[in-house]
Amino acid sequence: MRISIDPSLCQGHGRCYDLAPDLFGEDGEGYATLLVPGGEVPAGEEDDARLAADNCPEAAVLVYEE
Numbered sequence: 664m665r666i667s668i669d670p671s672l673c674q675g676h677g678r679c680y681d682l683a684p685d686l687f688g689e690d691g692e693g694y695a696t697l698l699v700p701g702g703e704v705p706a707g708e709e710d711d712a713r714l715a716a717d718n719c720p721e722a723a724v725l726v727y728e729e
């Protein structure tokens with residue numbers, strides 16, 4: 664599974680890094696950053712990735728099921 668953030672959609676709501684703090688961080692202005700290299704979701708963190716995507720009000724968290 665891979666994740667990415669669409670920076671053109673992210674408005675800094677922060678739900679992604681609250682719900683999945685191992686996968687997402689925040690930049691100095693509260694916008695989401697990816698903490699995992701290449702967006703590769705480590706084994707066992709898939710549910711957190713989906714939770715973050717489902718809870719982003721801007722649909723800025725993209726999940727690629729692979």
Ligand code: F3S
Nearest residue numbers: 673674677678679719
């Ligand atoms: Fe941005 Fe959505 Fe997270 S708006 S900070 S990607 S919850």
